[in-house]
Amino acid sequence: MKKYTNIKDISNLKETIREAILLKMDPFEFQDLGKNKTLVMLFFNSSLRTRLSTEKAAKNLGMNVMILNVNDAWNLEFEDGTIMNANTSEHIKEAAQVISQYADIIAVRAFPSLTDKQKDESEFLLQSFIKYATVPIVNMESATAHPLQALADAITITELTEKANPKVVLSWAPHPKALPQAVANSFVEMMQNMDVDLTITHPEGYELSKEITKNTAINYKQEEALKNADFVYVKNWSSYNDYGKVLSQDKSWMMTKEKLGAAKFMHCLPVRRNVVVEDAVLDSESSVVIKQANNRTFAAQMVLKQILEDL
Ligand code: CP
Numbered sequence: 001m002k003k004y005t006n007i008k009d010i011s012n013l014k015e016t017i018r019e020a021i022l023l024k025m026d027p028f029e030f031q032d033l034g035k036n037k038t039l040v041m042l043f044f045n046s047s048l049r050t051r052l053s054t055e056k057a058a059k060n061l062g063m064n065v066m067i068l069n070v071n072d073a074w075n076l077e078f079e080d081g082t083i084m085n086a087n088t089s090e091h092i093k094e095a096a097q098v099i100s101q102y103a104d105i106i107a108v109r110a111f112p113s114l115t116d117k118q119k120d121e122s123e124f125l126l127q128s129f130i131k132y133a134t135v136p137i138v139n140m141e142s143a144t145a146h147p148l149q150a151l152a153d154a155i156t157i158t159e160l161t162e163k164a165n166p167k168v169v170l171s172w173a174p175h176p177k178a179l180p181q182a183v184a185n186s187f188v189e190m191m192q193n194m195d196v197d198l199t200i201t202h203p204e205g206y207e208l209s210k211e212i213t214k215n216t217a218i219n220y221k222q223e224e225a226l227k228n229a230d231f232v233y234v235k236n237w238s239s240y241n242d243y244g245k246v247l248s249q250d251k252s253w254m255m256t257k258e259k260l261g262a263a264k265f266m267h268c269l270p271v272r273r274n275v276v277v278e279d280a281v282l283d284s285e286s287s288v289v290i291k292q293a294n295n296r297t298f299a300a301q302m303v304l305k306q307i308l309e310d311l
Helices: 013-023 049-060 092-102 117-121 124-132 147-160 182-192 222-226 289-309
Strands: 038-043 064-069 105-109 137-139 167-172 197-201 217-219 231-235 264-266
Touching: 013 147, 013 289, 038 049, 038 092, 049 064, 049 147, 049 289, 092 105, 092 124, 105 124, 105 289, 124 137, 137 147, 137 289, 147 182, 147 231, 147 264, 147 289, 167 182, 167 222, 182 197, 182 231, 197 222, 217 222, 264 289
Parallel strands: 038 064, 038 105, 105 137, 167 197, 167 231, 197 217, 231 264
Antiparallel strands: none
């Protein structure tokens, strides 16, 4: 693997998931692979799971890890030809090349603005690192994608499914703030590559990009969509068409035990209790969110392993 910025970078998904599940039984099996190699993790935004699980994954492989909260460093300039006489002090051209001298792999987290659709969709920040860094780049959630989360979700569903072709429902839920579409995008793309029956449900106005959903079934009636579901992945996202806007906070879309039925409840976390999902779901055996978060380590470990093998 030369980089991991999108789930399309995984050449053999089934084999990667199978190996990740095996790795859980012996996490230190490849501890020599990362010896004297360094992962630099750059955070433009907050994180709990991604930060800790990716660091743990790298250390399980014997790597050294350095973490920079980018807001503590010099303000970066990303535009070409800018006269840098205002707030930015360092250009990405120098920064990416400098960091590449300290790192064998660079991982980047940078959320979208949710105000400039064109710029967000161009993935200008992640693409700038890909363009100017001289080492492989890993996406720890960008403007439009969260591929490490999606791989962990795929591992979780594979481990827990009791049947071939389980029914998986991605359900929008209310949230007081405008959130990115990244998790939903990558989850949909991942499920399209798995042997599952995927349905998306959300209020009208919350359609994801057609380039992502393609022919996936969309049902605006949540309870109808949830019928006979085996896995229900709940996530809020802001409007894609009316870009970055919160169009609805309809509480009737919150996931409840009654609506969930016999399905397993999934969420990437962090989650707002009794807004996105009621306590009764999260505190029940139906919730697999802790297992999902654990699988973040093995998703990251598989990605780093495959990149290290190709260095
Ligand atoms: N799910 C996830 O990416 O969690 P963090 O934002 O805490 O990293």
